[in-house]
Amino acid sequence: MIYGADGLVSYTLSLSGLGIVSILFLAYVSSLVGYTAWGDLLSRHPAGKITPFALCVPVIALLVGYIFLGERLGAWHWAGIVVVMAGLLVHVFGGKWTGRLKNKG
Numbered sequence: 001m002i003y004g005a006d007g008l009v010s011y012t013l014s015l016s017g018l019g020i021v022s023i024l025f026l027a028y029v030s031s032l033v034g035y036t037a038w039g040d041l042l043s044r045h046p047a048g049k050i051t052p053f054a055l056c057v058p059v060i061a062l063l064v065g066y067i068f069l070g071e072r073l074g075a076w077h078w079a080g081i082v083v084v085m086a087g088l089l090v091h092v093f094g095g096k097w098t099g100r101l102k103n104k105g
Helices: 004-013 017-044 047-068 075-104
Strands: none
Touching (some): 017 047, 047 075
């Protein structure tokens, strides 16, 4: 644990009303909206086309923290973002690129 048992209890007992509402919102409302949207996408599109976009979740979280919370991102964070996005580009457009290469060759 980061805070230890005493620190965790102290931190939990000192939560404000806004903190409690924020936790409830994250736990229920955003999860409900996210899973509903995800289920809707999976009902309309093949899982193989949709599932790789789950890799965008940590990328978006990093960028939101950077833009709105002023968090610092190290070189490894940026490298990870580039690798994930490059992988998604290959997944989405890879078949089109290989088809064009075969037609030219």
